[in-house]
Amino acid sequence: MFQRLPDIRGDALSFTIDGKAAQARAGETVASALLLAGVETCRTTPVSGAPRAPYCLMGVCFECLVTIDGRGNQQGCLVTVQDGMRVETQIGRGKRELGR
Amino acid sequence: MTGADVLVIGGGLHGCSAALHLALKGVAVTLVEKDYVGRHASGVNAGGVRRLGRALPEIPLSVASMELWRRIEELTDDDCGFESHGQIKIAESEEDLAKCRARRAAVMEAGFAHEEIIGQDELRALAPAVSDHCVGGLISRGDGAALPFRTVQAFRNKAARLGTRIIEGVAVRGVARSGGIWTATLADGRRLQAPVVVNSAGAWADRFAAAVGEPVPLEAVAPMLMITERRAPFLTPVVGAMSRTLSFKQFPNGTTLIGGGYLGRADPDRNVAAVDVRALAENARTVRDLFPVMRDAQIVRAWAGIEARTPDGLPVIGPSATEPGLLHSFGYSLHGFQLGPIVGSLLAELIVHGRTNLPIEPFSIARFAAGRPA
Amino acid sequence: MIELGQVAHLDASYDLVVIGAGPAGLACAAQASAGGARTLLVDENAAPGGQIYRSVGATPLRARRDILGADYWTGEELASSFAASGAAYLAGATVWQVSPEREIGLSKDGSARLIDARHVVMATGALERPFPIPGWTQPGVMTAGAAQILLKTAGATATGRVVLAGSGPLLWLIAAQSLAAGRSFSAILDTTPKANWTAALAHLPSFLASPYLAKGLKLLRRVRREIAVVSGVTALEAEGDGRLERVRYVAGGETRTIGADHLFLHQGVTPNVNMASAAGCELVWDDLQLCWRPKADAWGRTSVPGIAVAGDGAGIAGAEAAALRGSLAALDALDALGLLPGDEKTRRAAPLRKTLARYDRGRGFLDALYRPAKSFRTADGDTIACRCEEVTGGQIRAAVADLHVAGPNQLKSFLRCGMGPCQGRLCGLTVSETIADARGVSPADVGYYRLRSPVKPITLAEIATLDQTEADVKAVARG
Ligand SMILES: Cc1cc2nc3c(=O)[nH]c(=O)nc-3n(C[C@H](O)[C@H](O)[C@H](O)COP(=O)(O)OP(=O)(O)OC[C@H]3O[C@@H](n4cnc5c(N)ncnc54)[C@H](O)[C@@H]3O)c2cc1C
Numbered sequence: 001m002f003q004r005l006p007d008i009r010g011d012a013l014s015f016t017i018d019g020k021a022a023q024a025r026a027g028e029t030v031a032s033a034l035l036l037a038g039v040e041t042c043r044t045t046p047v048s049g050a051p052r053a054p055y056c057l058m059g060v061c062f063e064c065l066v067t068i069d070g071r072g073n074q075q076g077c078l079v080t081v082q083d084g085m086r087v088e089t090q091i092g093r094g095k096r097e098l099g100r
Numbered sequence: 101m102t103g104a105d106v107l108v109i110g111g112g113l114h115g116c117s118a119a120l121h122l123a124l125k126g127v128a129v130t131l132v133e134k135d136y137v138g139r140h141a142s143g144v145n146a147g148g149v150r151r152l153g154r155a156l157p158e159i160p161l162s163v164a165s166m167e168l169w170r171r172i173e174e175l176t177d178d179d180c181g182f183e184s185h186g187q188i189k190i191a192e193s194e195e196d197l198a199k200c201r202a203r204r205a206a207v208m209e210a211g212f213a214h215e216e217i218i219g220q221d222e223l224r225a226l227a228p229a230v231s232d233h234c235v236g237g238l239i240s241r242g243d244g245a246a247l248p249f250r251t252v253q254a255f256r257n258k259a260a261r262l263g264t265r266i267i268e269g270v271a272v273r274g275v276a277r278s279g280g281i282w283t284a285t286l287a288d289g290r291r292l293q294a295p296v297v298v299n300s301a302g303a304w305a306d307r308f309a310a311a312v313g314e315p316v317p318l319e320a321v322a323p324m325l326m327i328t329e330r331r332a333p334f335l336t337p338v339v340g341a342m343s344r345t346l347s348f349k350q351f352p353n354g355t356t357l358i359g360g361g362y363l364g365r366a367d368p369d370r371n372v373a374a375v376d377v378r379a380l381a382e383n384a385r386t387v388r389d390l391f392p393v394m395r396d397a398q399i400v401r402a403w404a405g406i407e408a409r410t411p412d413g414l415p416v417i418g419p420s421a422t423e424p425g426l427l428h429s430f431g432y433s434l435h436g437f438q439l440g441p442i443v444g445s446l447l448a449e450l451i452v453h454g455r456t457n458l459p460i461e462p463f464s465i466a467r468f469a470a471g472r473p474a
Numbered sequence: 475m476i477e478l479g480q481v482a483h484l485d486a487s488y489d490l491v492v493i494g495a496g497p498a499g500l501a502c503a504a505q506a507s508a509g510g511a512r513t514l515l516v517d518e519n520a521a522p523g524g525q526i527y528r529s530v531g532a533t534p535l536r537a538r539r540d541i542l543g544a545d546y547w548t549g550e551e552l553a554s555s556f557a558a559s560g561a562a563y564l565a566g567a568t569v570w571q572v573s574p575e576r577e578i579g580l581s582k583d584g585s586a587r588l589i590d591a592r593h594v595v596m597a598t599g600a601l602e603r604p605f606p607i608p609g610w611t612q613p614g615v616m617t618a619g620a621a622q623i624l625l626k627t628a629g630a631t632a633t634g635r636v637v638l639a640g641s642g643p644l645l646w647l648i649a650a651q652s653l654a655a656g657r658s659f660s661a662i663l664d665t666t667p668k669a670n671w672t673a674a675l676a677h678l679p680s681f682l683a684s685p686y687l688a689k690g691l692k693l694l695r696r697v698r699r700e701i702a703v704v705s706g707v708t709a710l711e712a713e714g715d716g717r718l719e720r721v722r723y724v725a726g727g728e729t730r731t732i733g734a735d736h737l738f739l740h741q742g743v744t745p746n747v748n749m750a751s752a753a754g755c756e757l758v759w760d761d762l763q764l765c766w767r768p769k770a771d772a773w774g775r776t777s778v779p780g781i782a783v784a785g786d787g788a789g790i791a792g793a794e795a796a797a798l799r800g801s802l803a804a805l806d807a808l809d810a811l812g813l814l815p816g817d818e819k820t821r822r823a824a825p826l827r828k829t830l831a832r833y834d835r836g837r838g839f840l841d842a843l844y845r846p847a848k849s850f851r852t853a854d855g856d857t858i859a860c861r862c863e864e865v866t867g868g869q870i871r872a873a874v875a876d877l878h879v880a881g882p883n884q885l886k887s888f889l890r891c892g893m894g895p896c897q898g899r900l901c902g903l904t905v906s907e908t909i910a911d912a913r914g915v916s917p918a919d920v921g922y923y924r925l926r927s928p929v930k931p932i933t934l935a936e937i938a939t940l941d942q943t944e945a946d947v948k949a950v951a952r953g
């Protein structure tokens with residue numbers, strides 16, 4: 001788990017993770033906000049289905065891929081979380097299915 | 101100085117295929133590659149194994165090559181990633197469909213039946229994600245695709261197992277013939293001798309042709325490809341389009357490959373090819389138009405390979421017109437991968453038996469001789 | 475500074491485009507702009523600062539300045555002098571192409587644009603060296619740098635049983651910062667090979683004269699006083715079933731296991747070379763720092779005319795040196811643009827070079843002491859080397875032995891190593907070094923992935939909008 005230090009302030013905002021309401025602070029990245037909301041595994045790999053969590057938080061590893069406002073495979077650690085944002089984890093097959 | 105029966109210059113698919121087929125016939129071959137085998141066009145192309153849409157003179161070779169592709173594992177001990185799910189050229193309009201019909205008639209007249217017309221329903225069944233405006237197309241059902249680098253390596257490794265000597269990382273500087281024997285000088289100073297030389301040096305092959313007095317107006321070009329992230333499976337055949345430049349396919353692992361012949365910048369002297377994203381933009385628009393579901397697909401890589409193109413778009417295959425004991429195999433003009441197996445085989449026939457049953461006159465180097473129309 | 479909101483607001487061309495808003499990029503852009511160059515600074519992150527001064531103007535830790543330490547806050551000055559400059563700034567934007575002709579492709583919020591630059595300075599910084607150990611892909615395992623980023627940007631730390639493992643100056647800094655934030659560790663597992671001390675001692679005299687010594691000692695003392703440090707760790711494994719549960723390690727020949735909720739790994743940083751390499755800049759293998767870096771002269775000029783590198787992306791030297799090298803690159807750019815009279819460049823560079831020399835002095839010691847063991851740099855058996863495509867060290871070694879695979883580019887076709895979304899950024903070094911190890915040669919002989927643009931993924935729709943004719947735009951507008 002990750003926790004904000006007690007004496008840290010910041011503007012609260014709301015977003016959703018897989019449709020469920022969650023809170024974050026302004027200025028945090030999507031990846032940080034997920035970790036702080038207790039969501040560690042953000043995707044399973046397309047190769048073996050293994051669970052993965054953000055690893056580098058600096059845009060290198062692409063482990064933090066999530067779907068943001070409907071756009072898939074976004075690097076959560078490079079996107080600032082916004083009020084009302086819809087974040088979906090990419091766990092399980094079919095998450096990025098192509099329809100017609 | 102060391103000798104062999106045949107010296108092959110260039111370790112692309114054509115060089116390796118010639119080496120393998122010669123080795124299968126018990127011929128002692130030395131193959132020299134300036135970089136590593138499969139470094140250039142043969143190892144980085146789209147892997148299309150296609151008879152569909154070929155120039156009429158190439159069809160007999162292409163059809164014969166397809167027979168070899170079908171038993172590629174027998175030939176090379178590796179499946180080369182070959183899969184046959186058909187190739188389709190999409191028709192976007194009635195005008196396109198008319199072109200399909202005319203093309204099919206021409207192919208039938210030449211005596212071949214592998215190209216067929218399909219309507220909108222069948223197109224949708226084969227490529228469900230295709231845009232609504234597409235009305236049908238031309239299909240060659242037995243066509244498919246293979247993994248290029250893996251294929252070249254398979255030919256190389258099998259040839260090596262059969263005794264071919266493979267020298268990588270050293271260029272052939274020049275060849276000269278005297279007393280019926282060719283002597284090749286390598287960049288590291290070594291000299292090799294052989295009675296027969298195969299010039300399969302790809303985009304660099306014109307240098308050897310010019311040196312024996314038969315210059316070819318060869319152009320080095322840099323076809324580009326893009327590859328996307330993995331997408332859920334939605335396409336098995338390889339698709340092109342009747343009136344646009346496109347080659348598009350999805351691999352079993354979900355990634356998709358986009359190409360078709362947009363050109364970057366080739367610099368054969370420095371051994372590099374650069375990507376031109378402006379040209380790729382047109383390529384991307386075509387995919388977006390034909391497969392709207394691809395809009396948000398992420399392109400993870402793009403690259404360009406160095407390939408040799410002739411003015412008439414046909415390769416140069418067969419004996420030199422100026423020197424005995426020299427055979428050419430180059431200038432495949434963006435579509436030589438599929439021909440690799442058969443051309444290696446026919447070169448081996450020419451070298452060992454002095455003849456081949458396949459019609460190779462249209463590919464003679466003599467067509468570029470001075471005074472002849474190119 | 476003029477902050478631009480979207481790529482449409484960019485000019486079609488700039489005198490100088492600086493990529494990366496860390497110390498090197500900030501210093502370079504501020505100085506070049508002050509010198510009269512029409513300058514653009516582009517960065518992937520939302521706020522300036524780069525890795526070291528990450529979020530320096532925006533961190534929630536403003537009220538707790540003690541936590542990150544004085545060095546961090548020196549970034550404020552760099553950031554504010556950049557803010558006071560006339561340079562254009564595009565944040566949250568990804569540069570996915572720098573061509574040898576200096577055509578720059580970038581995207582922000584799903585729109586792409588191509589612009590031209592007369593001069594380019596790449597200040598793309600460093601990456602943490604990959605740390606391929608068994609189990610390192612499991613949730614619960616992160617880089618120590620990631621833990622630090624959480625602290626800087628969100629004022630957050632890990633709770634529960636936290637293990638820090640690896641080596642290098644940054645490891646100790648991160649430990650000290652966490653302590654200052656009131657969070658401790660279950661253990662620090664120090665993987666610095668003991669034998670390194672012998673090699674490092676030769677560099678001791680110059681290290682003693684460098685500014686690093688005082689800083690380093692203070693950190694070490696503080697950390698060792700409060701946390702159990704296990705030194706001489708020779709093997710590490712992250713164990714768990716779908717999530718980290720334990721860390722198993724070997725020290726002094728003995729194997730021990732400790733329960734862990736978090737494992738933070740770190741063994742130094744290496745230059746981020748993908749963009750330079752894709753631009754055609756020649757790379758060289760640095761056997762001291764065990765990494766690839768762009769070949770560059772004392773001004774940062776690479777083998778491609780008009781393209782320079784500055785900061786850690788040019789070779790690891792730390793933040794202070796990065797800012798100095800950013801300034802040198804700015805002077806060279808100004809000179810090349812005809813904005814400096816006569817000998818001005820050399821004259822103004824002289825004091826910068828003098829300070830730079832002081833920092834360079836201590837580097838040899840640090841490089842020798844913190845040179846990671848080969849067993850932590852290469853992958854073996856079932857240990858994953860390429861995380862994206864899940865390729866193991868054993869598979870790489872088998873491909874070398876059975877398929878005559880001689881280098882990383884040939885490997886791609888067989889194993890898809892380096893072909894995933896990270897484009898080989900993370901596995902590049904591991905793969906080069908593992909192949910080299912299997913072949914018994916130097917990574918210099920094995921080479922690196924051949925990289926091309928896009929150096930970051932870009933969507934088909936973004937590429938499709940490039941170079942549109944008016945007819946296309948109308949067609950899109952019609953729907
Ligand atoms: C991006 C791209 C996509 C393509 N897609 C397809 C497709 O889908 N289907 C298809 O059928 N075709 C395709 N092609 C074309 C196909 O790849 C080529 O036609 C074919 O591989 C040519 O083979 P080659 O052996 O002649 O050339 P190459 O593979 O280029 O081999 C020539 C070799 O000779 C070596 N050489 C040159 N000079 C010397 C010297 N002096 N000494 C030693 N060695 C030397 C070179 O280093 C090189 O390795 C594509 C090409 C490219 C570049």
Ligand code: FES
Pocket residue numbers: 031054055056057058059060061062063064065075076077078
């Ligand atoms: S966590 Fe590594 S790229 Fe986002």
